[in-house]
Amino acid sequence: MKPQYQYHHTQKSRRRARQRRHFMIVSIGLVSVAAIVSAAIFIGGKLVPISQSETKPKPSPTVSADAGANSSDSSKEESQSTTSQKEPSNSSKEESSTSSEVQVSVDPNGPAYQKKYPDLYVTDRPKMHVLEPGDKTVYLTFDDGPSDLTAPLLDILKKYDAKVTFFDCRQSDYQGEYSSLMKRCVDEGHAVAVHTYSHVMKDVYASVDAYLDDFYKMYKLIEETTGKKPANFFRFPGGSANSYNTEVREDIIKEMTRRGFIYYDWDGDSGDASGGKVSGATIYANTMDAIRRDCDIILLHNVFGKENTLSQIENILKDAQAEGYTFEALDGTLDPTHGYLMTNKIFIPAAMESPLIQLSDWRMEKEGKSTDS
Ligand SMILES: [Zn+2]
Structure with missing residues (x-):
């Protein structure tokens, strides 16, 4: 002692x-x-301020769009479909400006959630582009994974050198067993983006705070699992307009846009989520029809029970590639105009106010804003 x-x-x-x-x-x-x-x-x-450097001139705010219009109901999983509407484009894929580090502003009089998660910002977004009519690039998107169907899907994608986008979640401990596959997805050139953590719609859309909490959990899970920054875009569970988020949709979009994120719905639907078991033949027919109708972003699922979707991927890739289509992963530079047009009713005005989001010249011209920057 x-x-x-x-x-x-x-x-x-x-x-x-x-x-x-x-x-x-x-x-x-x-x-x-x-x-x-x-x-x-x-x-x-x-x-x-140290981080204040060259940014695009901030466009003046536009008149707030009608948030209620076009709001459609999908209490089930995402299953809505719209017809493709390609619009003329003046810009091209090559367009991109140097990424710029910008000052992230928090409105002192704004809602308290603006101060949450100071690392949840996208400050290095290149300018967006739109696809020319007739462009044969297709973006297949798989929601709700990873799952037992992810590894076999990756094997097929590799065989056809096709890249896709995964909007992932972690709904249960059972699903957690497959989380590590997100790394394989990224390593093999696919995009992994936040869909939601829990996918419990009434909880996720209870408030903007609840949405941010759920989003951040998934964002960090992807980051920790893949060792890379998650995608700078996301997809809303149930799509951007559903019966659970009518009260908070506009505020969530404004907040996520303020943080530099964009989101994608879809303009083509495989139909694999619409109630009951959809046959493989129907999924194949819907998907091929959407591709041939010039849809760009196609909704599919990669979650437990979607074996019929998985069973059609090889035929879809093979047949569409034979017709000259190519499959790419979203990289956050595609103008979200390619998807539900309704997303733009709230998104575009919010994006116009954001110093973090650089819309395509085409979009800017459409909104009547100067494009020389
Ligand atoms: Zn979903």
């Missing part, structure tokens, strides 16, 4: 050493601050 005095002695010297350390740290800190301030005054005459 240690003698009492020695114990006190040790305690005292430790305390002194600690005090000395604190004094040193504080002194170094003060000297550094003084040095930085002097340098700043010397260089520019005034201090500027």
